[in-house]
Amino acid sequence: MNRTLSTLALVLAASLSMAQPRTFKVVTDKLEYRNLATVESVTDFETFTGRTPKVTGTLNFDLAKKTGTGNIVVDVASIDTGIALRNDHMRGGQWLDAEKHPTIKFQTTRVAHVSGDKYRVTGQFTMRGVTKTITTDATVKFRKNSAETKAAGFDGDVILLQTAFKVRLSDYGIKIPSQAAGKVSNDVAISVKAYALGN
Amino acid sequence: MTRWAKLLFGVAGLALLLGAATFFVEKSYADKAVLVQRVQIDSAASGLFGESEPTPIGSPQLMIIDDPKAFLTSGDPNGARLVDDAYLQEKGIYPLQLKTVEFTAGTVRLAAFGIGGLLAVLGWFAGRRRARKPEPSSNPV
Numbered sequence: 425m426n427r428t429l430s431t432l433a434l435v436l437a438a439s440l441s442m443a444q445p446r447t448f449k450v451v452t453d454k455l456e457y458r459n460l461a462t463v464e465s466v467t468d469f470e471t472f473t474g475r476t477p478k479v480t481g482t483l484n485f486d487l488a489k490k491t492g493t494g495n496i497v498v499d500v501a502s503i504d505t506g507i508a509l510r511n512d513h514m515r516g517g518q519w520l521d522a523e524k525h526p527t528i529k530f531q532t533t534r535v536a537h538v539s540g541d542k543y544r545v546t547g548q549f550t551m552r553g554v555t556k557t558i559t560t561d562a563t564v565k566f567r568k569n570s571a572e573t574k575a576a577g578f579d580g581d582v583i584l585l586q587t588a589f590k591v592r593l594s595d596y597g598i599k600i601p602s603q604a605a606g607k608v609s610n611d612v613a614i615s616v617k618a619y620a621l622g623n
Numbered sequence: 624m625t626r627w628a629k630l631l632f633g634v635a636g637l638a639l640l641l642g643a644a645t646f647f648v649e650k651s652y653a654d655k656a657v658l659v660q661r662v663q664i665d666s667a668a669s670g671l672f673g674e675s676e677p678t679p680i681g682s683p684q685l686m687i688i689d690d691p692k693a694f695l696t697s698g699d700p701n702g703a704r705l706v707d708d709a710y711l712q713e714k715g716i717y718p719l720q721l722k723t724v725e726f727t728a729g730t731v732r733l734a735a736f737g738i739g740g741l742l743a744v745l746g747w748f749a750g751r752r753r754a755r756k757p758e759p760s761s762n763p764v
Binding site: 458460462464468469470471472473475506507565567572573575576577578582584613617619 | 661663665667668670671672673678680681682684717720722723726727
């Protein structure tokens, strides 16, 4: 009897713990290279992609209810387009202004489960100090701590978050210089892939 | 024909030749260009989450990459050839896009034909002015 009660208590505790939102932190340090934030800009001359692994943030995810909140922060100064001079321009005051606005942020305000690993996420996107509400699709995959996660280099429960969306530069106070008008698209495509470990 | 007219026609000819050459240069690059999707490979992490494809970096672009080792054996569902971005970075390769070649060739062509045409017109005028220049009169007044 006692054994049965203990087992039930354990199952109940496990269920409750699963039902609670859990905090996952985006991996940094030696696993940071696995994260990838990209920004793609289309110009007449070239379609270039800036990229950085410097993504931080926290996800509070309820595995049972399939909902949660979270924030993702991308370090602007580390975005690399493959050409040093262009990096300088992009970080400069006319474009992303990394000195005054060192991060690009996304803070969720509403997360709705769509199906499987797919979610519809609404949140506050901040770039160059301007915040706008955007809605995008995201994929959130969870893997429980196991031999497989360890083999992949993750020490604990791990979440993979992926999302992609487009923003208009002009919405964020970025004015394309007159000499580049018509040659540089006002829209840029942003994507984020980040791994987060459970506490 | 004056020396000036000859010079102007000569430079105009060279400019027009340069403009015409851009067609051939562009064509030779276009023949070598392939649709490329740059990717980040992390097999361990991708495998853990059941992802069959590496992570794309940007969208597929027509690129000219001479190093065959940069290409992965697999392609993507859209028909683009996958290229390991880490390999490109390691080798210091910044792939040339066909778009860049087309833009540069188009700009050079426009400038060459524009300048060539202008110089040819100037050369024609220079030749005409010389031809029309009146001979000094031999009749005493």
